[in-house]
Amino acid sequence: MNKGKVTLVSAGPGDLDLLTFRAAKAIAAADVLLIDDLVDDEIVTLKAPHARVIRVGKRGGCKSTPQAFIQRLMRRYALQGRHVVRVKGGEALLFGRAGEEIAELAQAGIAVDIVNGISSGFAAAAGLGVSLTHRDHCQGVIFVTAHLRDGTEPDWGALAATGMTLAIYMGASRIDSISGALRHTLAPDTPAAVVQWAGTAREKRVCATLGDIAARAAQAQIASPAVILIGNAIGESVANEAARSEPVRRMRA
Template sequence: MKQGKVWLIGAGPGDPELLTLKAVKALGQAQVVLVDDLVAPQILAYCPQARMVKVGKRGGCRSTSQEFIQRLMLRYARQGLCVARLKGGDPCVFGRAGEEVRWLAEHGIACEIVNGVTAGLAAASLCGIPLTLRGVARGVTLITAHAEDGSTPDWSALATSGTTLVVYMGVTRLEEIRACLLAGGMPGATPVVMIENATLPQQRQCFGTLAGMIGDAAGFGLRSPAVLVIGDVVAHAVRGESAERDTSPIERCA
């Protein structure tokens, strides 16, 4: 029997219009789609011919184990099928693509990655925020506040890195993030925006400061999925058409 293939496809942050043409093409070829929780339902319209298998993974919720997902990919590929592993955002940005590609290669399965727009980039853009800005931020750091082994980032080093911080999976660790960045020397007046449900009709965002981040989040009712953008570039947000969408009300925290 001919061996199948696995595509690791980034579905983007939610808005179906941010899906790449290559992703649409790959989904059109897929016979089985292993779909994550955060994938917008409208995106599944591009693969009506495929069998859908939900393999949701969300923090704080009952999730499909990574080992089981990998076994499913292997099983279907060995049946000669074209398998799409459809993930929110980009597979290579906190999407475990690296370990999946390596695991599939060890088992002799062909695999190809199709990049997607990661939530941190799209969220900032929709708020009119340039993540890098000449004379303000010399780089951007994408970081997760949640590590599988329980370790924490070196927030002190990040506090003085001179880069814009885009923090994923940080909603439950706001107090730790704030305290460690302040202890590391980041000024309390550093601008912060917390962006919930990036690019979706229910997107909300709350602008504030590092010092006031905990109270702001509580008053705003911040919930996952959300990303935090921390740095001076937040103060340079431009109120353009993308940042003033009727479906994405902007709130400024006191």
């Protein structure tokens, strides 16, 4: 039997209107769909009638499907000659564990295609109306996870010292400790924002400063999935006090 293949599809931050045409075509051509928890449920409407759908949720703070089990499923179905489409929220190559999956499949001689998508960090910036790399404020942006594989945290002081915009993923549950660590290097009035469900109809965002972002996020009941944005470029989003003081929900057009 000929081997099948695996396509890693980046589904964007949520809503189907942020899915690329290439992603939609891959989903429609799938024999097996492995769908992440943060992907819009309506994505199954794009699948071929014969496709098998398997939900393999992975979400911080919730019960998750083990990564090793997901990789075994991908390998098993591909070796059966199936076209396996692994649908990931956001951008597959950014904190999506794509590297582990690619390595596993390469060892089995299984072909892998990658379809890029919109990461929640960019969707959060769009909702705030800011450029993460505004040249009046910074020379770049750093995308960083709030915790390493062994459970430790990054060197927040070193990251803060770069002067770059920080886009912090998977940090909603520890925003207090993160902001506290960053304040050892950055001023308390450094602009900050946290955006939950970025780019979706459920989007909720809070603009504040590094000194009070944790309290404001707690008051607004911001939780995972959320992206924390820190840096002077984020100050462009706080032009008026109303946006600073009250969370804003985006309505689907």
